[in-house]
Amino acid sequence: MTDLIQLALTAGPVECLSQTFPSDEARRAHYLSLLAEKLKDPSFRMQEGFPKGTDEAILAMSDPPYYTACPNPWLVDFIQRYGRPYDPSEKYSREPLAIDVSVGKTDALYKAHAYHTKVPHLAIVPSILHYTKPGDVVLDGFSGSGMTGVAAQWCGAAPAAYRHELELAWKRDGRPAPEWGARRVVLNDLSPAATFIGANYNLPFDVESFGSAGKQVLKALEQEIGWMYETLHSDGKTKGRIEYTVWSEVFTCPECAGKVNFLDEALEDESKRVRDTFPCPHCGAQLNKDRLERVLETRIDPASGKPWQRVKFDLSSIVYAVDKTRYEKAPDASDIATVARIEAMSIPAGLPTDRFPIEDMYHGSRIAPKGFTSMHHFYLPRAGHAMAALWRLADDWPDRRISAMLKFFVEQGIRNLSVLNAYEPLAFSQNARGQKGVYYVPSQLSEVAPWYFFTGKLKTIEKAAAGFRAGESCAAVTTGTAARLGLDADSIDYVFTDPPFGENIFYADLNFMVESWHGVATDSKPEAIIDKFKNKALPEYQHLMQRCFAEYHRVLKPGRWMTVVFSNSKASVWNAIQVALQQAGFVVAEVSALDKVQGSYRQMTSTTAVKQDLVISAYKPNGGLEQRLADRGATPDSAWDFVQTHLGQLSVTKVKDGALEFIVERDPRRIYDRLVAWFVRHDSPVPLSSDEFLSGIRSRFPERDGMVFLATQVAAYDKKRAQVAQAPQMELFVSDERSAIDWLSDFLKSKPSTYQELHPEFITQLGAGWKKHETRPELSALLENNFLKYEGTGDVPSQIHAYLSNGWRDLRNLEKNDPQLQAKAKDRWFVPDPGNARQLEQKREKALLKEFELYMASTGRRLKEFRLEVLRAGFKTAWASRDYQTIIKVAQKIPEEALQEDEKLLLWYDQALTRADAAS
Structure with a gap:
């Protein structure tokens, strides 16, 4: 036995979970004996997601209490020893942060071990620095090769050059300097192959001993x-x-x-x-x-x-x-x-x-x-x-540690x-x-x-390990389903996760080769995936993901954040993820495209193809908001309370290449979508109609460039706005009746137009991205049902007057009843004021519900063509009266892909199924 091996076996003492052992080998032997006892308990082995393998094989892979190739019984002890209890009085506030997942893919540490998909640790580090402080506990329930753990420890191990570069970048963006220092991490994955990689990335080992051992193994192989x-x-x-x-x-x-x-x-x-x-x-x-x-x-x-x-x-x-x-x-x-x-x-x-x-x-x-x-x-x-x-x-x-490496x-x-x-x-x-x-x-x-x-x-591996040395007691790794993590509620400070998305990668199948060598295999039953060979379609995937997100929500401290990296080319999978997040209790605060060259955010999420990676920033609302809703019930005050809280979580400004970007989540229509999801998730009727909300939000909160802010935020936005040449522009991609109305509203606000002027502009918006089963509306019908037209008599409406007087020199300074101005304004469509808008909304909703009755009465098995706006109005009304069966029956009449590709319908339908099952 070499001197290096002897040193590794006898070095000590070591501290572990408040116990002191004479050596690391003694620590390992103690906890292996405890794990061996656990494995003999049938109830322990009956846990969901428990891998398939003998006691001996599981013990051979494990290095407890830091890593177990099965559910880790010491996670709570790890958090209690190294984490901090949730303190409601602690002030915590962060804006969403996007990341670039292409960063660091050539780094030696990234390439030290291959895995099917992995976000580089250097792409995760900024998020952890942003959302946490040193000593906080980060969780990744779909940890794969353990890069989240490496990133958490890198926050304390990063070289000076990297720190300097990041600090300069943050300073340019007007952000405070990061707090350097290692964070603790809990890593979970369903696959023993994955957790074995993650553990070896994140648990310390003697690099020199490993390098010497690797050379000896290759030499022994040659001799053999x-x-x-x-x-x-x-x-x-x-x-x-x-x-x-x-x-x-x-x-x-x-x-x-x-x-x-x-x-x-x-x-x-x-x-x-x-x-x-x-x-x-x-x-x-x-x-x-x-x-x-x-x-x-x-x-x-x-x-x-x-x-x-x-x-x-x-x-x-x-x-x-x-x-x-x-x-x-x-x-x-x-x-x-x-x-x-x-x-x-x-x-x-x-x-x-x-x-x-x-x-x-x-x-x-x-x-x-x-x-x-x-x-x-x-x-x-x-x-x-x-x-x-x-x-x-x-x-x-x-x-044993070198053997594992x-x-x-x-x-x-x-x-x-x-x-x-x-x-x-x-x-x-x-x-x-x-x-x-x-x-x-x-x-x-x-x-x-x-x-x-x-x-x-x-x-x-030697090069990677020389540049990054994992710390003692910094990581706890467990093997099992993310739907049951074995952690206390409100114990985690931040979640970063890159879950399996649909049918992109079949992890359990691909890991079978590696796991066969270890003798411990994945239990694929709870694997969140779309796989016809395992009888898992999109609904099953969505519900599995919802369970996992619900567990994330349970263990995350109130008011804290989760970052989800999304990579899938199907809008239906994207909608399933959004609904799963919202039903689990999270509120989405930002969805950022990582490569905006190929198209806008709305282009990517409104059509059937999501062309690039997205980063979803979501937060768990603080307990105060939940309690106030429980006390007040579903009232308008509760709705405005949610809006007030939600606005405080959103980015105030976003700058790219020196230009201000439009923040989609500050669009009043998007805020209303989040509001609806919030009340539906709490099994409550939505207390404000769309028009009441849009009218009320503009009277309660300042608006800039089509975005809504808190009074305490708007000054910061105005300051940044004054530094750039152009206002941010919102891009709308027309794919259904609702987005067509939104586009018309934005267009007519800035340019009240006649039908003849508007028609060619509108036609160019109806491209190939139109939803397959959605009836294409006539422009005339959209205008009649949602907007007002000036008939040429009486005062010219202020909206048209402002547009004409700014655009035509000979029309400036004319009174609103001037014949010349009236003639130019005649037959122009414009956006109604709040009072008229309410009347139009009521009239429109009445017509939508009347058409919904026809859908209900339809005797055919399927509706081949329909209006999503009719379905949304009908589902919303049925939800308010707790008529879940109507939602379910009508949903079953439309093609499944149409349901899956519309986030709003999917939300109503999924909740109706849940409530109907609970009632029965």
């Missing part, structure tokens, strides 16, 4: 199986060291049935490009990959001893090195003999043979027809021996040394060439040697 990766140089004497071997799938020609090695025939020797077409080597027929017929060869499964059919691969070429010079050669008789010798050996001990859950996997159809149904099928014999030996050497290392190191070869690694002849390296986020066995494989991959990976 180095002969498998030897090849003869062209001189027939010198032995070269294989870097990677290229395998090609074998096909047959459809014309002559002759054997075709795809790479041998399609790859150009000089350019290394694959030709689109090539001649058959036997009959000369012109072939392409689509014409080739796959060959399945029958082999003996080395694990079961039974016949097994798999696509056929042949050796194509070998790339090797002699004295650091790289060469390429065709396999010779010696190479083929070496491969045959390895294939004749018994399957190595420790190589997992678990069968993939093909029937329940989205990507099962990609691998099963090619014969890849069990773990060991994914390794060519040589690679299987290499991976099994590496895992054994890592597992046998005497220092060695597995962290070795498991990155699980996919890279498998048949998922494609051969890309023009790539700089043959490492990590498999398709991301899927199981796909390519027709050209690159079987890389372990040293070719792991030598560079070891250096990357």
Whole structure:
């Protein structure tokens, strides 16, 4: 045993959860014994989301109390020891903060371990600095590879150059300097593969000992199986060291049935490009990959001893090195003999043979027809021996913490040394060439040697660890569902989370490979995902996410914030997330697009495609607001109380490239949407109509550039507004009747127009983004039902008078009843004043409800075309009278995608289902 290992085993004493142990090994042994007792308790194992694995396998992965590969029983103790209790008297106020998730993707720490999706720690750091102070506890319930934990600790470990750069940026934005210092973190994920990565990123270890151990493991591997990766140089004497071997799938020609090695025939020797077409080597027929017929060869499964059919691969070429010079050669008789010798050996001990859950996997159809149904099928014999030996050497290392880090190191070869690694002849390296986020066995494989991959990976981890040393007692990692975190209520200071969004990534399926090596697998039942193979559609996904957000809401301190990174291309999934957030009790304060080059926020969220990442900033209202609602009930005063509180949580200004941006959440219509969601979530009728609200908000709060502010905020906005040349412009994307009315209202406020003037402008707004099932309204009907027209008699309305007198020199300083002004104003449409608007609103709602009655009476199974405004009015009225069945019955008459793509309808419907189920 080396001196470094001996030092690690005997160093001490250490403090853990207020207990002192003579060494870290003693601490670990104490808590492992307690965890072993817990695992024998059937009720402990019956927790939702508990992973599948033996006690021994779970204990082997765990490092309690800081990390358990199952629900962590010490989370409450961790918070009580290192966190701060909720103090209602503590003053806390923050504005929303957007982040850029592209930051830091080339950082060594980010690249130290791959995962399917991950937000770089450097992108998370600003949010944690903004919303928390040193010593606060941050939570990520969908922690993946643990970057939120790294970011929390980075706040105290960041180098001086980084701190200086960030402080300058914040100063330019007019923000106070950040409070540097590490934060504590609680990380949870459903996947043991994920939490193992997260734990090893966030728990301290001896970097020098790890580096030495990694080199020793690779040296021991060479002594054990180095002969498998030897090849003869062209001189027939010198032995070269294989870097990677290229395998090609074998096909047959459809014309002559002759054997075709795809790479041998399609790859150009000089350019290394694959030709689109090539001649058959036997009959000369012109072939392409689509014409080739796959060959399945029958082999003996080395694990079961039974016949097994798999696509056929042949050796194509070998790339090797002699004295650091790289060469390429065709396999010779010696190479083929070496491969045959390895294939004749018994399957190595420790190589997992678990069968993939093909029937329940989205990507099962990609691998099963090619014969890849069990773990060991994914390794060519040589690679299987290499991976099994590496895992054994890592597992046998005497220092458990270093052993865990060695597995962290070795498991990155699980996919890279498998048949998922494609051969890309023009790539700089043959490492990590498999398709991301899927199981796909390519027709050209690159079987890389372990040293070719792991030598560079070891250096990357050493470099990352040298720049970031995890702190003692800074992280607690747990494995289970985010819907049940095992934390006390009101105990967390901030939540940052990047949850699974719809059907983007099938985490449980993809993690099966890594988890098979550990012997502990994800319980996929509570996985929040859309997956037809697991009978999970969008409604199931939404309800699973709602449960997780409700748990976030329960454990977060009142008045504190949550940041959600959203990445999905479907508006229906976006709406499901919004409804889930609101039903859980959160109030959304800002949704920021991370790349505004491609389109506005409304363009992204109003159509069927969300084209880029969004950052959702939401807060848990303080207890005072909740209590006042309970005391007053659903009254107008309660509504204005909510608005007052909500405005205080919103950004006052947003500047991008020196220009002020329009803050969508300060649009009165958006505030009303948040108000409605708030009352619906509290099972209360909405106490103000849309028109009453729009009229009342302008009389109670100052308005600037179409945005509403508190009286205490408006001076700061005015100051910033005076420093820029142009007022911020709100972009409206017309996709349904409501947004068409909103666009007309904004247009006519600034430019009262005749029908003839307005019509061509309006037509240009009705683009391809119109919702599929929504009836397209006539412009004339929209104008008649929502606006007023000056008929040419009496005083010219002030709105038209102001527009004409500013735009036409000869109309300035004329009285409102001047004939010349009246003639120019005649037939112009304008936005009604509050008094007239109320009458129009009442008239319009009456007509909408009358049409809703027709929807109710419809005998057809489905409404093919309808007006969303009619449905919204009907659902709102039914909700106010607690007529949940009407909402449910009418909702079932419209296509599911139409319901899922409208946030308002989805909110009413989902709440109606909840209340109806509760009543029954």
